[in-house]
Amino acid sequence: MFNKIVSVLSFNSLQIVLTKFISLINFAILVRLLSGEEIGIIGLAGGYVALLGFILVAPETIFIRDFKKMEGKLHEYISSFLQFSAVRGIILFTLLIPVSLFLFQSASDPRLGSYFLLLGGATLVSTLTGPFREAFYGFFRQGRITQVDVLTSILLLLSMIFLFFSRDVITYGWLQFFSAVVGVSLWYFTAVKHLHFRFISHVKLKLSLDALRGFAFWNHLSGSVVKLVYQIDIVILGFFAALSGVGSYSVALTLANVFFLFPQMVQKVLSLSFSQLPNERVSLLFGVGVRYNTILSLLQWIGFVFLGWVLMQIVQPENPDNVLAYGLYITAGVAIINVARPWIALSLSRVSPRKIFFELYLIPSLAAVPIYAYAASVGGALGVAQANVITFSILSGWIILYTTWKVPIRPGIFQLAPFEKDILRRVTKILGMRSRP
Numbered sequence: 001m002f003n004k005i006v007s008v009l010s011f012n013s014l015q016i017v018l019t020k021f022i023s024l025i026n027f028a029i030l031v032r033l034l035s036g037e038e039i040g041i042i043g044l045a046g047g048y049v050a051l052l053g054f055i056l057v058a059p060e061t062i063f064i065r066d067f068k069k070m071e072g073k074l075h076e077y078i079s080s081f082l083q084f085s086a087v088r089g090i091i092l093f094t095l096l097i098p099v100s101l102f103l104f105q106s107a108s109d110p111r112l113g114s115y116f117l118l119l120g121g122a123t124l125v126s127t128l129t130g131p132f133r134e135a136f137y138g139f140f141r142q143g144r145i146t147q148v149d150v151l152t153s154i155l156l157l158l159s160m161i162f163l164f165f166s167r168d169v170i171t172y173g174w175l176q177f178f179s180a181v182v183g184v185s186l187w188y189f190t191a192v193k194h195l196h197f198r199f200i201s202h203v204k205l206k207l208s209l210d211a212l213r214g215f216a217f218w219n220h221l222s223g224s225v226v227k228l229v230y231q232i233d234i235v236i237l238g239f240f241a242a243l244s245g246v247g248s249y250s251v252a253l254t255l256a257n258v259f260f261l262f263p264q265m266v267q268k269v270l271s272l273s274f275s276q277l278p279n280e281r282v283s284l285l286f287g288v289g290v291r292y293n294t295i296l297s298l299l300q301w302i303g304f305v306f307l308g309w310v311l312m313q314i315v316q317p318e319n320p321d322n323v324l325a326y327g328l329y330i331t332a333g334v335a336i337i338n339v340a341r342p343w344i345a346l347s348l349s350r351v352s353p354r355k356i357f358f359e360l361y362l363i364p365s366l367a368a369v370p371i372y373a374y375a376a377s378v379g380g381a382l383g384v385a386q387a388n389v390i391t392f393s394i395l396s397g398w399i400i401l402y403t404t405w406k407v408p409i410r411p412g413i414f415q416l417a418p419f420e421k422d423i424l425r426r427v428t429k430i431l432g433m434r435s436r437p
Contacts, residue, residue, distance in 0.1 A: 018146075020258050022153040027254060028315045029160050030172065036318040037109060038169040040243035043234055043250025045116040048099070049123050050231035052092065054224045056127065059084055059211035061219050063134040074135060077207055078191070079200040081131035084208035089124040096120040108243060111169055118173030125180040132187040135195060137272070148190055152183040218353030225357070225365035229337075229391050230260075233372045237384050240376040244318070249381045251317045252326035256334055259300045263338035266293045270345035279409060282346070287412035289342035301335035304328070326385040333388030340396040342411065343403040350407045360402050364395045 031039060060081040063070065070077050096117055104113025136144050156179040163171055191197035212220075234253060238246055270289050274282055304311075308327055312320040347356055368391040375387035404410075416424065 018150045019153045020261065022150070022157050023258075024311075024314065026153075026157050026160060027251075029163070031251065031315050031317055033163050033167050034169055034172070036247040037243040038111075038247075039250055039317075040245070040247030041109060041112050041115055041169050042119075042172070043253065044238045044243070044246055045103075045112060045119050046250075047231055047233075047235040047238070048103070048116055049120050050227060051235070052096075052120065052123065054221075055092065056224075057088070057212055057217060057220045058127065058130050059208040060131040060134045062211040063137070074195070075198055075200055076203050077211075078131045078135055078197060079203045080205060080207035081211075082128060082199070083203070084205055085128050085130065087205075089127065093121060093124055115169050115173045118170070118177050122173075122177040122180040125177070125184060128184045129187040132191045132195075132197075135191070137268070139195075144190060144194055148183070148186050152179065152186060155179060155182055218357045219348070222353065222357045222361045225361045226395070228365050229368040229395055230257075232369060233384050233388065236369070236372045237376050237381060241381055245381050248317060248319045248322045249326055249384065251315065252323045252330055252385065255311055255315070255323075256304075256327055256330040259297075259304070259331055259334045260338065262300070263293055263297055263341045266296075267341040267345045270342055271348045274345055274349035282349075282409050283412045284415050286342060286346060286409060287415050289345070290411040290413055293341050294339050297335045297338035297341075300338075301331050304331045322381070326381060329382075329385040330388045333392035336389065337392040337396045340399040343400050346407055346409065347399070347403045350409070351403075355406075360399065361395075364398050367391070367394060 030042070034042075058081075060078075100113045100117040100120075102113070103116050104110050107113065133145060156175065159175045159179060162175060188197075234246065234249060237249055241249070266289060270285065273285060277285065304327060308324050311327075312324055315323075317323045347360060351360075371387050371391050372384055375383035377383075379386065
C-alpha cells in the first residue's frame with residue numbers, strides 16, 4: 001500500500017508541477033493580452049459557474065470508497081456514469097441560459113453573460129471525463145491521468161495563439177470550450193486503450209442513481225458547501241467592487257488556488273487508502289499524512305510570502321501591489337484549511353456521509369457567506385481577502401475537532417513508515433561508512 005501511495009503521489013506531483021507551470025504561462029499570457037476588466041469577467045464568471053457545484057452531482061465519486069466492490073463491473077458502471085453525465089449536462093445547460101441572459105443585461109459589461117455561457121458549457125463537457133479519471137485513480141494508475149492532463153494543458157496553451165489575433169475574452173471562452181471537447185476525446189481513447197473500456201449503451205441509469213442514493217449524493221453536498229467557502233468570496237465581492245477591482249482579486253485568487261492542489265492530492269490518496277485498510281493499520285498512515293501534509297502546507301505559504309513578488313513579475317497584473325496583498329491573506333487561509341486534509345480523509349472513510357454533510361460541513365461553510373459579505377462591505381477586496389483567514393480557520397478547526405471526536409483513531413505522528421525506516425537505514429549506513437578510518 002505504501003508503494004502504491006508513493007507511486008500515486010509521485011505522478012500526482014509531476015502532474016501538478018507540469019500542468020500548473022503550463023497554466024501559469026497561460027495565465028500570464030491572458031493578463032498581458034486582456035484588460036483588467038476582462039480578467040474580472042473571467043474571475044466573476046468562474047465564481048458563478050462554481051455555484052453549479054450544488055447541482056453538479058457526480059455518481060462516479062463512489063469509486064473513492066467502493067472501487068474494489070465495483071471493479072468487476074467497471075464497464076457497466078462507467079457507461080452508466082457517462083450517460084448520467086450527458087443527461088445532467090443537457091439539463092444544466094438549459095438552466096445556464098436564463099442566468100446568462102440576466103448577466104448580459106445587468107452587468108456593466110455585457111460580455112460577462114456570453115463568457116459565462118461558454119465557460120459553463122466547457123465545465124459541463126469536462127465533467128464527462130470524471131468516470132474515466134476516477135477509474136484510473138481507483139487502479140492507482142495516476143501516470144495515465146498525468147499524461148492526459150499534461151497533453152490537454154499543452155493543447156490549450158498552443159491554442160492561445162488565436163488570442164493574439166482576437167484579443168477578446170469571448171475568444172478565450174471558445175478556446176476553453178474546444179479544449180474541453182478535445183480533453184473528453186483523449187480520455188475516452190485512453191480508457192479504451194489502457195482499460196479496454198467498451199461503452200455499453202443498454203446499461204441502465206439505475207447504477208448511477210443507486211450510487212447517488214448513498215455515498216455519492218452526500219459526498220457531493222459536502223463538497224459543494226465546502227466549495228462555497230472556496231469560491232463564493234469573488235461572487236460576493238462582485239456586488240461591492242468594480243470589474244477592475246474584481247480582476248485584481250481574481251489574479252490573487254487564481255494564484256492562491258494552486259496551493260490547494262498538493263494537499264487535495266494527499267487527501268484523495270489517503271481517502272482511497274483508508275477505505276482499504278483496517279483500523280489498526282490506519283494510524284501509521286494517518287500520522288505520515290499529518291506530518292508531511294502540515295510541513296507542505298506551511299512551506300507553500302512561506303514560499304508565497306518570500307517569492308510572491310516573483311509571481312507578480314511573471315504574471316504582471318495591472319495592480320501588482322494590491323494583488324500581492326490579497327494573495328498573502330488568501331494563501332494564509334488556504335494553508336490553514338490544508339492542514340486539516342488528513343482528518344477530512346479519515347472522516348470520509350469512517351463517518352456516514354450524511355453525518356459529514358450535516359454535522360461537519362454545513363454550518364461552518366454557510367457561516368462564510370455573512371462573513372464575506374460584511375468584509376466586502378467594510379473593507380472591499382482587501383477585507384474579503386482577510387476574511388479568508390477567518391472562514392478557513394473556523395472550518396479547519398471544526399474538522400479536526402469533529403473527526404477526533406467521532407473517529408477513535410489517532411495519528412501516529414512519531415511512528416516511522418516502512419519507507420522512512422528504509423531511508424533512515426541507508427543514511428545511517430552511509431554515515432557509518434564515512435566515519436570509518
